[in-house]
Amino acid sequence: MQNLSNPILLNAVKAFSPLKLRLGGSLQDKIIYGTGDPKPQCTPFIKSTSEMFGFTQGCLPMSRWDELNEFFQKAGAVIIFGLNALNGRVTLSDGSLGGPWNYSNAAALIRYTVNKGYAIHGWELGNELSGSGVGARIGADQYAADVINLRSIINEIYQGLPDKPLVLAPGGFLDTNWFTEIISRTKPNSLDVITHHIYNLGPGVDQHLTEKILDPSYLDGEAGTFRDLQRILSSAGTSTIAWVGEAGGAYNSGHHLVTDSFVFSFWYLDQLGMASTYDTKTYCRQSFIGGNYGLLNTTTFRPNPDYYRPASHPTSFCCGFTANSIVY
DSSP states (O other): OOOTTOHHHHHHHHTTSSOEEEEOOGGGGGEEESOSSSOOOOOOOOBOTTSGGGBOOEEEOHHHHHHHHHHHHHHTOEEEEEEOOOTTOEEOTTSOEESOOOOHHHHHHHHHHHHTTOOOSEEEEOSSOSTTOSSOOBOHHHHHHHHHHHHHHHHHHTTTOSOOOEEEEEEEOOOHHHHHHHHHHHTTTTOSEEEEEEOTTEETTOTTHHHHHTOHHHHHTTHHHHHHHHHHHHHHTOOOEEEEEEEOSEETTOOTTTTTSTTHHHHHHHHHHHHHHTTOOEEEESOSBSTTSOSBOTTTOOBOGGGGGGGGOSSEEEEEEOHHHHHO
């Protein structure tokens, strides 16, 4: 994402217009935004083994946000932006994070975005903080209250405008009790989209990924996740719909010559079919570029085989851009 002027990158996004791009990932909950009053000091991520996810807090400068939005407008992309949901949290006795979300910096970014006339399709709160979490976790009751606050912020800032963006959450792995509670507490219409992540092949270092990808019975095992979420929504009396907010098959950046090769299409197409079967409205592939599961080669930006797979598929197509590629 660093070279936004690269014509191959631009045309690769334009080819899917309107392509949904989800901006976020593991580091989104460590990003502050270089706007507001007082304006925070804007410094980049720094590697640190003592920090969650191995990085210090980073900052998104508004000059970079302007550049990104210029690129998105040229490409005809539809943007879902992942907001930092950890501001203001305190550690509770059970190890989870509590206390209300401090949304002042996020609200400043949203207000800046609206004042600049940038179109955002949806604002997503947090990344992988649901259930047992990845790196950190927040209880469903508190998360629901934060989603309701995000809805109020959006209603206020977008007041009088013809289109309001979607509110999405939590961008995490399905925990049926946790998801049931947040749906119950945000219904009927505070949460537009509930997003969940899928990495059902295990770690990218697994030497048996190809065998898993070519085993229909193994792939069918993920149907339970889609089925459970469909059941939660249908029984809740809510307008909330389901998206797969991030799916890369094998976590920790996949596996070179497997998740960036032709064989990975068997997993990908199976997932798209499964998503459609269980009424998933959008499927966000991780990633458009980055790691060993990107749709584009990370150095040349030329398409990998999976780039061509979604073109004729009915499920609305979406791709992820990682948080560090947003900032730099």
